Amino acid sequence: MSTVVRPYEPAEALLRHHGDRDLAQGLVDLAVNVRPGTPPAWLASRLAAVDLSRYPNGSAARAAVAARHGRTEDEVLLTAGAAEAFVLIARALAPRHAVVVHPQFTEPELALRAAGHGVERVVLSWPFTLDAAAVPATADLVVLGNPTNPTSVLHPAQALRALARPGRLLVVDEAFADCVPGEPESLAAEGNLAGVIVVRSLTKMWGLAGLRAGYLLADPGVVATLERVQPHWAVSAPALAACAACSADDAVAEATAWAHSLAHERGHLVGLLAALPGIRVVPDPQASFVLIHIDLDEAHSALRSKGFAVRSGHTFPGLGPGWLRVAVRDHDTSTAFAAALKELV
Template sequence: MDSLTQTPLPRDHGGNLDAAMTVFGGTRADWLDLSTGINPEPYPVLPVPAEAWTALPKRSDMERLIAAARSAYDTPARIVPMNGAQGAIQSVPALRSPGRAVVLAPTYNEHAAALRHFGWDVAEAATLSALEGADLAVVVNPNNPDGRRSPPEALGALALRVGHLVVDESFADPEPELSIAARLGTALPNVVVLRSFGKFYGLAGLRLGFALAHGPLAERLAELAGPWPVSGPAIEIASAALADDAWRAETMQRLTGDAARLDALARGAGWQVVGGSPLFRTYACDHARAAQEGLATRRIWSRIFPYSDSWIRLGLPPSDRWAQLETAFAAL
């Protein structure tokens, strides 16, 4: 990629298992969907109090969720619950009047798409230094899909050279040392951190995320979120999950081990590791589409990208489905 490009890419995503089933057949139970980066062994959900379903969330309920998130993310910032990290992404363009935005790319394409939709002039850049001078800069850390990591120190320095800096930490839970959340405050009043609950906790259907910021920026995010941005059941489930330090530590260890196991399997097939996170892995192979189709004939769905003929990304399988994946790789 050139240091700056303004060519919009298709707004495609993983999780499109219906399309795979249309082409390759099979039932949902047959398929192992590895096209997303969602923890395949989710947090165990306990029964939700009936009131969470029947009453609007109370202020005290929201404060309980925010306190759990503040502890889990180790941040002094104001925390604004959102309808998933995607809800936060769609709020970012309204933080200020449209201007020039630069997104560190290639990355999750919803950032650029949301900004363009609301009238921003959007460019994509290959290096952090190319983001300098932007009215709004976006960095996904760790990056999806290549796993590129931007140290918090480098992001803090970048924040001094842009109007606003948005750091999407949707995949940062297994690597808390990457997070800039602990640095938010008066020293970084122009930084917004986005966090996803559903990916690490394996509960993407809950549609819960958070925006972290300080001062007027946090006030603006809260205005955009509105009075009831998340549901009562989401508050109950997430408050318990975010406070469960033991589950978090065990899950981080398991994901790290499973990511290494997946890398070994891919290398055995002659693929090269591009990068990723403990929640997903991206590889380079000779022909990504052929590799995707080869896996799909064995009911395994993966993710390929419109800007690369060689990159293919896989999430992690649950513990009881590794044999299906190993058999599929052996047949490639």
């Protein structure tokens, strides 16, 4: 008799767990993927200059985001972070067959379920590369990340385009796209690709987790549908200022330069981890974190006892407690972390 192994499925309450909950006083933060040293001084100065006595007006920010991606302004919807974009999608649309490709950021599934939609999970297995054939042809709403949180896998744009088809909306979470120099697999600039919603965030690159700044890109009809369920003044004036500032050419150049330095630091971390016995590293990571597996369910707590906060995989569908997401930091921090991990294997 054959044995069927079901993918790991955390309880729904665990889907609300995010990396910030893994932090504690005195721990080295490898759990949250915000770029260290942000926001930069020039951006903080721009935000401090915002007149908070005025109601938010998103016209300038919308124009700046559109120009940054080569889109028209009616293809842009500014949101209070990527999380609000997923809520708007869930509230405004009525999918008959919603599919979320896992492992990935859990907020899209939570938003869909909260709006009363059923969700089918398509769970990818090692090495977590996209298999378009695994997505049911009947799915009229498909959500996935690129690069994906928590796997750090960057799917080819061609594979994503293969998922787009008449009668289906494809939602691509590109919150970590600016971790990739030049963003070669991004769909953000592809305004001619009907039925695609690209969700972007300023949180990770610019250190604005507390500000809630993001946007989505889609064809004008979809944007209008989503905008109808968005409250007035949903995006604060400082968040709008951030969207405009971070879309400027100088800011994009800064992000690209950091993405190159990130690749160097990530390579150092991957080399250290790959040399450890019993550690599996998801191949070719492209975001500001790497995903590893260790045959020790208590690794998360054991690393805390050694002074390191990492993100446990036990809240991600398809993973489990033996999986750890580790943020990329500087050489010294990565070396110290690898030494601590070595003591566990």
